[in-house]
Amino acid sequence: METTQASPRKLYIHQSRPRYGWRKFTNVATLVGTGLMTLVAIIPLFWIVGYVFYQGSQSLNLAFFTKTPLPVGMEGGGVLHAIEGTLLLTLVAAVFAIPPGVLAGFYAAYHANTPLGTALRFGTDVLSGVPSIVIGIFGYALFVKPFGTYSGFAGALAMAIVMLPTIIRTVEEMIKLVPQSMREGSLSLGAPEWKTALKVTLPAAVEGIITGVMLALARASGETAPLLFTALGNDHFEVGSLVQSGLRSGKPLPMVLWNLLAQPVDSLPLTLYKYTQQPYPERISQAWGVAFILMILILAVNITARLVVGVRASKNRGH
Amino acid sequence: MTKISSAEAKKTPAWLKWLNTVLQHGDRPWNTLLVAMALLGLVLIVMIGLMLWNSSGEARALTGLQFLIPTNDANWDPVNNNFQAWPFIYGTLITSLVAVLLAVPMGLGVAIFLSELCPTWLRTPIGLLVELLAAIPSVVYGLWAIFVFLPTVIQPLGAFLGNSLGWIPGLNIFFDGSMSESGASRLAAGVVLAIMIVPTIAAVSRDVFIAIPHAQREASLALGATLWETISRVLVPYGMSGILGAVILGLGRALGETMAVTMVIGNSIEGSYSLLRPGYTMSSVIANEFAEAVSQIHSEVLIEVALILFFMTLILNAIARLLVWSVARRSPQGTR
Numbered sequence A: 001m002e003t004t005q006a007s008p009r010k011l012y013i014h015q016s017r018p019r020y021g022w023r024k025f026t027n028v029a030t031l032v033g034t035g036l037m038t039l040v041a042i043i044p045l046f047w048i049v050g051y052v053f054y055q056g057s058q059s060l061n062l063a064f065f066t067k068t069p070l071p072v073g074m075e076g077g078g079v080l081h082a083i084e085g086t087l088l089l090t091l092v093a094a095v096f097a098i099p100p101g102v103l104a105g106f107y108a109a110y111h112a113n114t115p116l117g118t119a120l121r122f123g124t125d126v127l128s129g130v131p132s133i134v135i136g137i138f139g140y141a142l143f144v145k146p147f148g149t150y151s152g153f154a155g156a157l158a159m160a161i162v163m164l165p166t167i168i169r170t171v172e173e174m175i176k177l178v179p180q181s182m183r184e185g186s187l188s189l190g191a192p193e194w195k196t197a198l199k200v201t202l203p204a205a206v207e208g209i210i211t212g213v214m215l216a217l218a219r220a221s222g223e224t225a226p227l228l229f230t231a232l233g234n235d236h237f238e239v240g241s242l243v244q245s246g247l248r249s250g251k252p253l254p255m256v257l258w259n260l261l262a263q264p265v266d267s268l269p270l271t272l273y274k275y276t277q278q279p280y281p282e283r284i285s286q287a288w289g290v291a292f293i294l295m296i297l298i299l300a301v302n303i304t305a306r307l308v309v310g311v312r313a314s315k316n317r318g319h
Numbered sequence B: 001m002t003k004i005s006s007a008e009a010k011k012t013p014a015w016l017k018w019l020n021t022v023l024q025h026g027d028r029p030w031n032t033l034l035v036a037m038a039l040l041g042l043v044l045i046v047m048i049g050l051m052l053w054n055s056s057g058e059a060r061a062l063t064g065l066q067f068l069i070p071t072n073d074a075n076w077d078p079v080n081n082n083f084q085a086w087p088f089i090y091g092t093l094i095t096s097l098v099a100v101l102l103a104v105p106m107g108l109g110v111a112i113f114l115s116e117l118c119p120t121w122l123r124t125p126i127g128l129l130v131e132l133l134a135a136i137p138s139v140v141y142g143l144w145a146i147f148v149f150l151p152t153v154i155q156p157l158g159a160f161l162g163n164s165l166g167w168i169p170g171l172n173i174f175f176d177g178s179m180s181e182s183g184a185s186r187l188a189a190g191v192v193l194a195i196m197i198v199p200t201i202a203a204v205s206r207d208v209f210i211a212i213p214h215a216q217r218e219a220s221l222a223l224g225a226t227l228w229e230t231i232s233r234v235l236v237p238y239g240m241s242g243i244l245g246a247v248i249l250g251l252g253r254a255l256g257e258t259m260a261v262t263m264v265i266g267n268s269i270e271g272s273y274s275l276l277r278p279g280y281t282m283s284s285v286i287a288n289e290f291a292e293a294v295s296q297i298h299s300e301v302l303i304e305v306a307l308i309l310f311f312m313t314l315i316l317n318a319i320a321r322l323l324v325w326s327v328a329r330r331s332p333q334g335t336r
Helices: A002-016 A020-058 A062-066 A080-110 A115-129 A132-144 A152-177 A180-188 A193-221 A239-248 A253-261 A268-276 A281-318 B006-010 B014-023 B027-054 B057-068 B086-117 B120-135 B138-165 B186-211 B214-222 B227-238 B240-256 B259-264 B282-289 B296-330
Strands: none
Touching: A020 A281, A020 B086, A020 B120, A020 B138, A020 B186, A020 B227, A062 A080, A080 A115, A080 A152, A080 A193, A080 A253, A080 A268, A080 B027, A115 A152, A115 B027, A115 B240, A115 B296, A132 A152, A132 B027, A132 B240, A132 B282, A132 B296, A152 A193, A152 A253, A152 B027, A180 A193, A193 A281, A193 B027, A193 B120, A239 A253, A268 A281, A268 B138, A268 B259, A281 B120, A281 B138, B014 B027, B027 B296, B057 B296, B086 B120, B086 B186, B086 B227, B086 B240, B086 B282, B086 B296, B120 B186, B138 B186, B138 B259, B186 B240, B186 B259, B186 B296, B214 B227, B227 B240, B240 B282, B240 B296, B259 B282, B282 B296
16 A cells, blocks of 8 residues: 555645644654653562562561451561451451342342433442542441440441442443343343342352452451551450450350451451551561462452453354 | 152142232242332442441531641640541542542553553453552551561652752652651552552443443444544543542542551641651551540540541542443443
8 A cells, every 4th residue: 555655645745734743753652652651650569579578578477367356566476366357357248248249230230221220320429439438438427426335337338338339340240231031031031030040140240249349358458547446456366365255254156257347457457557557677567468368369359260261252253 | 759749739728828928929028128229229328328427426516627627736636625537638648649649540540451451361351450559458458568568669669759859949848858757658558559549440440441331442443543542532531431430439438448548647636737747547446446445535526537538438429330330331331
């Protein structure tokens, strides 16, 4: 193409546009610039992950995972309290957030263009933009002040509010991917709407929903601000010994489990934040260890989730 | 399995029939449940607003409008009930402004690279890396910033900026004073925030670019425009409201971000406006003082700060979403 038409076209452009070379140069320069920007934007990721792995792996040992903290100034001790606390808080928050999230997601997917559907999607987006520290204060006023004590329940509820918008959005997107004909088929066979939703649509979308929910849980389990004034933190939180002593004092098991969350609970990000506020080197090195655990957790969930979704997407494209 | 004769099966009790008619075979309670859950999100927002408003009544009466007014010698004295929030508001605004100024070109660059230039096989891995950047917890950002980023980058950068720009009239308000030893400063908070909001801006504006119909690109290229001219003069104007939405979403995140900022901004109330000096933001003052509030009125004042923050982010997010939606609605194949 260029060989046949090159000379007249070039001549024409050259006469009317003396900046042809300049245009070419700007084009290449800016496009290379966007590539470089992408590179620079990603550098912090490798920097953070690399440094956390390098520093964090040095402070890991068996005690780090199996012991609660020792008083400041003593070597050793671990963050078992925070690991257990994070798992427990995330689990309870998931129990609070998943059922309403899934149902609201169904509504958003099926009634996208009704006034309430639009309002719901708008509200979900706005809720996801509410600063997590404000949600922390909300949790404090709603669950801590009336009951007079910081508690795991308050923390879990604050975390549930943080993860709710993500869950609603994920479920909505995944339900929309299920072919409408499946739903219609089930309805035409006489199945009621709720049975269709739970037994036809939900199973078809469940893979994507689980992935999205896992991502929401991972995101929420790294949050600190909602827990500052709700779960507060607790150095002596150790599920094993608390349950044992509770049972020994003759309380029934459900009561013991309830009491676990009726007291302040610690979590990994909370511990990390508190340790960095202290001037002791051993606490700082333990903070790197906590960061290491958090990063492993979050990277693992994120990468497996993306891989699952990627495989699914490519499978669907093949059909 | 017991065998049921057809006569028996048909004999549904009358009350069950009636119940099924009334409940539409379970669909009526199901729909009620769905509507209730759909309302939950909206109810939560209203509840958060109302709760913050109700629990800061005394504080609002005490501080009045003076609370928000810019002043050079602001008081923050919980013991004598003397509160002015200007240093925090200024800190929040200036750090978010720095973050947005740095992150917008960066995020747009990433979005353009991902949607227009990048080979298809590279798109997924780079998109994944950008999303991972958004998944890192903010305390980990803070930890890394305190011990790695501040000493190696921000401290020297701040000292350089102070030396080179500190004497220029007009600019010297932002660059006077000496950089702190540790690097903890408003500049540090701004740069760390920028790193944190680049993924948001990049992801949303990439979606905006992808939603632009292909005919727009083809028409521009067919007229002889270079790829860059197509992007800057056709695609960017076409998706402008969506890009603006992305920027405002990023701004909203920067305003509300707490932990990383609290860890790097130095948490001090000074009269200075300088970027090189330690400061305070609305979210970091809440994080630092709320659990140890010295009095009822002190915690109420902090709730009032949270109320202001809530309204700021609420309005910004509402605007941002409307802008992003307006692009999606305009494009024929836009699915949002």
